[in-house]
Amino acid sequence: MGTGRLYAAVATGGFRRYATYRVATAAGVFTNTVFGFILAYTYIALWQEKPHLGGYDQAQALTYVWVGQAMFAVMVLGSAGFEEDLIERIRTGDIAVDLYRPADLQLWWLAADLGRALFQLLGRGVAPMLCGALFFDLALPSGALPWLACLVAVALGVLVSFAIRYIVALWAFWLLDGAGAMQITWLTGVFFSGMLLPLNVFPGALGDLARLLPWSALLQAPADVLLGEADVWGTFAFQAGWAVVLLAAGRLLQSAATRKVVVQGG
Amino acid sequence: MADVDERPATTGTEDDPFGAYGPYRRLRDGLRAYRMIAAMWIRSTMAYRASFVMTAFGNFAATALDFVAILLMFSQVDELGGFTLPEIALLYGTSAMAFGLADLMIGSMDRLGRRVRDGTLDTLLVRPAPVLAQVAADKFALRRLGRVTQGALVLGYALATLDIDWTPLKVLTLPMMVVSGGVIFAAVFVGGAAFQFVAQDASEVQNAFTYGGATLLQYPPALFAKDLLRGVTFVLPLAFVNWLPGLYVLGRPYPLDVPHWLAFAPPLVAAACCLLAGAAWRAGLRSYRSTGS
Amino acid sequence: MNERFIELDRVEKVFDVRKKTGFLRRERREVRAVDAISFTVSRGEMVGYIGPNGAGKSTTIKMLTGILTPSGGRVRVAGIDPSRERTRLARRIGVVFGQRTTLWWDLPLVDSYRLMHRMYRIPDARYRENLDRCVELLELGDLLDVPVRQLSLGQRMRGDIAAALLHDPEVLYLDEPTIGLDVISKAKVRAFLKDLNTERGTTVLLTTHDLQDIEQLCRRVMVIDHGRLMYDGPLTGLHEVGEGERTLVVDLDRELPPIEAAPARVVRVEGPRQWLAFPASESAAPLVARIAAEYPLVDLSVREPDIEAVIAQMYAQQAERVGEAGQSVS
Numbered sequence: 001m002g003t004g005r006l007y008a009a010v011a012t013g014g015f016r017r018y019a020t021y022r023v024a025t026a027a028g029v030f031t032n033t034v035f036g037f038i039l040a041y042t043y044i045a046l047w048q049e050k051p052h053l054g055g056y057d058q059a060q061a062l063t064y065v066w067v068g069q070a071m072f073a074v075m076v077l078g079s080a081g082f083e084e085d086l087i088e089r090i091r092t093g094d095i096a097v098d099l100y101r102p103a104d105l106q107l108w109w110l111a112a113d114l115g116r117a118l119f120q121l122l123g124r125g126v127a128p129m130l131c132g133a134l135f136f137d138l139a140l141p142s143g144a145l146p147w148l149a150c151l152v153a154v155a156l157g158v159l160v161s162f163a164i165r166y167i168v169a170l171w172a173f174w175l176l177d178g179a180g181a182m183q184i185t186w187l188t189g190v191f192f193s194g195m196l197l198p199l200n201v202f203p204g205a206l207g208d209l210a211r212l213l214p215w216s217a218l219l220q221a222p223a224d225v226l227l228g229e230a231d232v233w234g235t236f237a238f239q240a241g242w243a244v245v246l247l248a249a250g251r252l253l254q255s256a257a258t259r260k261v262v263v264q265g266g
Numbered sequence: 267m268a269d270v271d272e273r274p275a276t277t278g279t280e281d282d283p284f285g286a287y288g289p290y291r292r293l294r295d296g297l298r299a300y301r302m303i304a305a306m307w308i309r310s311t312m313a314y315r316a317s318f319v320m321t322a323f324g325n326f327a328a329t330a331l332d333f334v335a336i337l338l339m340f341s342q343v344d345e346l347g348g349f350t351l352p353e354i355a356l357l358y359g360t361s362a363m364a365f366g367l368a369d370l371m372i373g374s375m376d377r378l379g380r381r382v383r384d385g386t387l388d389t390l391l392v393r394p395a396p397v398l399a400q401v402a403a404d405k406f407a408l409r410r411l412g413r414v415t416q417g418a419l420v421l422g423y424a425l426a427t428l429d430i431d432w433t434p435l436k437v438l439t440l441p442m443m444v445v446s447g448g449v450i451f452a453a454v455f456v457g458g459a460a461f462q463f464v465a466q467d468a469s470e471v472q473n474a475f476t477y478g479g480a481t482l483l484q485y486p487p488a489l490f491a492k493d494l495l496r497g498v499t500f501v502l503p504l505a506f507v508n509w510l511p512g513l514y515v516l517g518r519p520y521p522l523d524v525p526h527w528l529a530f531a532p533p534l535v536a537a538a539c540c541l542l543a544g545a546a547w548r549a550g551l552r553s554y555r556s557t558g559s
Numbered sequence: 560m561n562e563r564f565i566e567l568d569r570v571e572k573v574f575d576v577r578k579k580t581g582f583l584r585r586e587r588r589e590v591r592a593v594d595a596i597s598f599t600v601s602r603g604e605m606v607g608y609i610g611p612n613g614a615g616k617s618t619t620i621k622m623l624t625g626i627l628t629p630s631g632g633r634v635r636v637a638g639i640d641p642s643r644e645r646t647r648l649a650r651r652i653g654v655v656f657g658q659r660t661t662l663w664w665d666l667p668l669v670d671s672y673r674l675m676h677r678m679y680r681i682p683d684a685r686y687r688e689n690l691d692r693c694v695e696l697l698e699l700g701d702l703l704d705v706p707v708r709q710l711s712l713g714q715r716m717r718g719d720i721a722a723a724l725l726h727d728p729e730v731l732y733l734d735e736p737t738i739g740l741d742v743i744s745k746a747k748v749r750a751f752l753k754d755l756n757t758e759r760g761t762t763v764l765l766t767t768h769d770l771q772d773i774e775q776l777c778r779r780v781m782v783i784d785h786g787r788l789m790y791d792g793p794l795t796g797l798h799e800v801g802e803g804e805r806t807l808v809v810d811l812d813r814e815l816p817p818i819e820a821a822p823a824r825v826v827r828v829e830g831p832r833q834w835l836a837f838p839a840s841e842s843a844a845p846l847v848a849r850i851a852a853e854y855p856l857v858d859l860s861v862r863e864p865d866i867e868a869v870i871a872q873m874y875a876q877q878a879e880r881v882g883e884a885g886q887s888v889s
Contacts, residue, residue: 302678385656
């Protein structure tokens with residue numbers, strides 16, 4: 001099998017694996033929608049108090065809420081994705097088998113994660129977004145171009161999201177128990193992605209810092225592209241830059257981990 | 267040693283294993299089993315002390331982030347829906363404490379679906395203790411004290427900064443709402459678990475009502491649409507956790523036209539929720555035992 | 560001694576299975592996991608319960624322990640209706656779930672026993688006596704302070720068996736107690752069970768795929784297939800079981816109610832496909848002719864009983880072992 005076809009098969013597998021759980025997907029959509037409603041009402045109050053907060057009008061702020069709920073599963077901002085499996089394989093030592101496979105470990109997991117992300121975009125992203133558009137006045141673009149640009153930003157965001165989680169999972173080679181590391185990444189991710197509050201509402205230096213960190217590529221970037229609040233090519237470059245840096249860091253860590261496994265004899 | 271504190275097992279009438287299994291007896295048996303299993307889990311987590319410290323801190327930090335988001339909002343505005351930061355802190359603190367207590371006591375009940383799927387529920391069904399108690403104590407984790415602690419700190423901040431005209435009734439209302447609220451949330455956990463007997467993959471649905479409910483109650487009710495308020499007042503009575511009693515303490519009106527003695531109804535509502543959740547649990551277990559996994 | 564300790568009278572368990580047949584289409588069908596089974600087990604008997612996977616073995620055990628409520632018939636264990644008085648029965652039975660340990664993973668083995676001590680309210684002296692006995696016979700002495708996660712599979716199984724016996728159960732149910740164990744562990748487990756049964760008079764019901772388990776332990780064997788009791792008797796008569804029933808798999812051109820063609824009976828329906836069991840002594844030809852005449856037949860095949868394959872395999876493994884040991888089979 002050609003390598004391209006191998007990874008395509010892995011990605012399809014990732015898609016299928018999540019597609020099997022229909023009830024779980026419906027339950028997730030329901031929960032995202034409920035949270036969307038709660039957040040939407042608090043944002044309405046916030047923007048009533050201070051219109052044009054962070055440069056958004058109220059419709060844009062509400063759109064941000066529902067983009068956030070749509071990205072929740074896609075960017076793995078809540079539960080865990082592949083990294084739980086990977087950490088488990090590292091803990092049990094099964095990872096040695098993976099390292100001897102004629103496939104690249106990082107690409108393998110990336111392909112699987114892309115499959116997952118695609119499913120969750122369709123399965124868990126679309127429905128809350130539609131629901132939000134039904135109940136609230138959203139600032140959705142009418143042309144196709146902003147939507148396409150947003151999709152590109154989402155794809156780049158998934159790359160960054162994967163790269164971060166891959167690095168965290170590989171820490172398990174050196175830490176005995178990956179739970180703590182995962183929790184801290186999760187916390188940082190939730191906060192600095194803008195899931196709780198758009199980053200442009202963060203005050204002063206904290207806001208500036210948050211917008212430079214890689215997590216802003218996950219939600220803030222796609223949302224701003226959709227809302228027409230960002231320079232599209234600049235945003236893509238920012239996301240792609242972080243993706244390259246973090247994926248490269250993941251590779252370095254991976255080769256260090258491989259050496260560790262080989263030295264220990266698998 | 268763990269079993270020294272336990273009174274020796276006797277064969278007398280009091281401990282007669284074949285005695286009547288009335289509701290009182292079942293409750294006592296359940297609490298006893300709960301204590302024993304929870305103690306085992308505490309000792310299990312202590313096998314990984316470093317991880318426990320880290321996750322306990324993580325739990326505290328994770329829940330504190332919710333409040334940080336509110337602080338960030340108040341860095342931009344002075345009021346939200348007409349409420350000041352200390353007023354919202356009171357709602358936040360009581361909601362977080364009530365939910366945190368329920369989460370601490372029986373927060374792992376959302377794993378029931380998994381237990382049904384992998385068949386480990388059966389191993390609990392052959393034990394001489396109520397299954398509900400065994401499932402409730404499952405994965406008991408002291409790290410969840412993080413949320414309670416965090417809620418208590420925010421509540422402390424609220425009480426220190428608020429200028430409330432304290433009366434004995436208002437003072438009593440505070441502990442009453444935290445305890446009743448905890449029981450209401452616990453009933454939601456049990457109801458959600460009962461639902462998982464039917465839909466094993468639907469553990470996320472209950473997150474909408476538990477975590478979602480706790481988030482909702484952190485904000486003043488005036489922010490939300492009237493239909494939503496009616497829903498959480500009359501259908502799933504989360505409003506009794508802290509909105510109705512909390513607004514009474516703050517001296518603020520409830521946005522719906524309801525009699526104001528409802529502010530003191532949380533214990534009754536909590537009891538009713540327990541009865542309903544218990545009925546749902548029994549129905550769920552019955553359906554499991556007639557259909558298998 | 561001949562007290563009827565376990566009694567099943569025409570016990571049935573019917574499941575409603577929903578199967579996905581398309582994107583949103585689901586098909587409902589009934590599965591008779593246990594179909595009118597009757598047997599009794601006297602106090603102090605040791606019975607092997609065998610059959611292919613999905614034959615209804617574990618469903619029976621689940622009804623005997625009160626986990627599942629029967630759809631029909633009557634079950635009594637020690638005079639108790641398990642499904643109605645599950646908690647009361649729990650004190651008098653012990654259960655070992657083969658692949659699922661009930662021990663506490665991260666804690667020393669003895670901690671799990673202490674929990675049993677308290678949960679079952681075992682009198683202190685009794686607990687100590689039983690624990691000492693299990694420790695001695697199952698050779699658990701060095702393992703008591705070891706966290707369960709560090710035990711081997713065989714050690715864990717021995718640990719699980721001990722945990723199920725501390726409260727002096729009158730009957731012990733074991734699900735595949737020797738699966739995956741090495742030869743030495745198997746021998747230890749078997750010796751212990753034999754001792755338990757003869758010395759203490761504990762009634763034992765065990766499911767297994769290992770003929771040696773049965774040969775060495777059980778004077779009586781029950782075979783179940785398609786939810787029906789196919790054989791109940793001494794091990795020596797087991798080879799006759801295969802003579803029981805064969806299965807005719809019929810594909811019709813559409814979904815129809817169960818085919819009526821005595822002496823064959825429909826054991827399973829899945830859309831247009833139906834499974835009919837018929838006595839192995841009868842020829843399939845007249846049956847096929849009758850069905851072809853009365854029903855829109857598309858395809859059919861005759862299957863030898865699964866149970867025969869299972870038993871044949873058990874004997875084959877046995878022969879292999881004997882062959883390996885270099886002994887002649889007489």
